[in-house]
Amino acid sequence: MKLLIASDIHGDIESARVIIDAFEKENCDKILLLGDILYHGPRNDLPGRYAPKEVIALLNGYKEKILAVRGNCDTEVDQMVLEFPILADYALLSLDGLSIYATHGHNYNTKTPPPMAEGDILLHGHTHVIRAEEFGNNNTYINPGSITLPKENCPRSYVVYEDRKFSFYNIAGELIKTKEF
Numbered sequence: 001m002k003l004l005i006a007s008d009i010h011g012d013i014e015s016a017r018v019i020i021d022a023f024e025k026e027n028c029d030k031i032l033l034l035g036d037i038l039y040h041g042p043r044n045d046l047p048g049r050y051a052p053k054e055v056i057a058l059l060n061g062y063k064e065k066i067l068a069v070r071g072n073c074d075t076e077v078d079q080m081v082l083e084f085p086i087l088a089d090y091a092l093l094s095l096d097g098l099s100i101y102a103t104h105g106h107n108y109n110t111k112t113p114p115p116m117a118e119g120d121i122l123l124h125g126h127t128h129v130i131r132a133e134e135f136g137n138n139n140t141y142i143n144p145g146s147i148t149l150p151k152e153n154c155p156r157s158y159v160v161y162e163d164r165k166f167s168f169y170n171i172a173g174e175l176i177k178t179k180e181f
Contacts, residue, residue, distance in 0.1 A: 001095055002026065005159040005166075007034035007104070007125025008146035010073070012047035013054040015147040018171045019158060020058060023065070025173070026160050031062065034125035034144065035071020035104030037086060038078050047148050056081050067091060071104040071126065090114065096164045098181055105143070110135045121181075130154045130168055132179035142166050142179065 004023040009015050023031050037059070038052040059066060063084040070087050079087050090103040098121055101114050105126030108114040113122060118137045128146035135141050145157035145168075155170040168176040 002028045003032050003161040004028040005032045005144050006147045008036045010040040010148045011038045011050050011052035012148040013051040014049040016055045031066045033068040036073040039073040041073040072106040
């Protein structure tokens with residue numbers, strides 16, 4: 001399975017288009033959204049192309065291709081307009097022999113991890129900072145950063161997963177780094 005992984009769109013239509021364009025270009029099977037899809041949140045500046053209604057229309061056109069978990073800015077009201085489920089706090093994925101715990105990061109993260117076995121992967125957004133690092137009991141933490149509002153001098157970014165490899169890209173589609181298992 002080939003996944004396009006993104007987090008923290010925060011209602012920015014330009015970022016949503018980048019995700020869809022990358023999904024098509026990379027010929028991915030699914031899009032995995034790690035939360036904070038429509039609302040920018042009270043702590044963030046208004047995104048440059050804040051247009052949540054356009055984001056809704058665009059993403060709903062890919063509803064059969066989207067897997068999503070709930071971010072701290074996602075609510076039941078958002079679920080009323082999005083035609084794919086977004087309110088699960090996490091998803092457990094088994095891909096190519098890897099066990100991946102996908103969540104937004106506001107509840108489960110490296111400081112408060114979910115129950116994980118040795119070698120499991122914790123995949124989350126929330127911090128808006130790109131990460132691929134070891135922690136815990138031989139576990140790995142992967143964060144695609146934010147497609148809209150990056151922090152700590154990170155570029156706007158997303159990840160493509162395929163064949164036990166996470167490839168990080170900026171919004172121009174340029175490879176930033178990889179993490180292989």
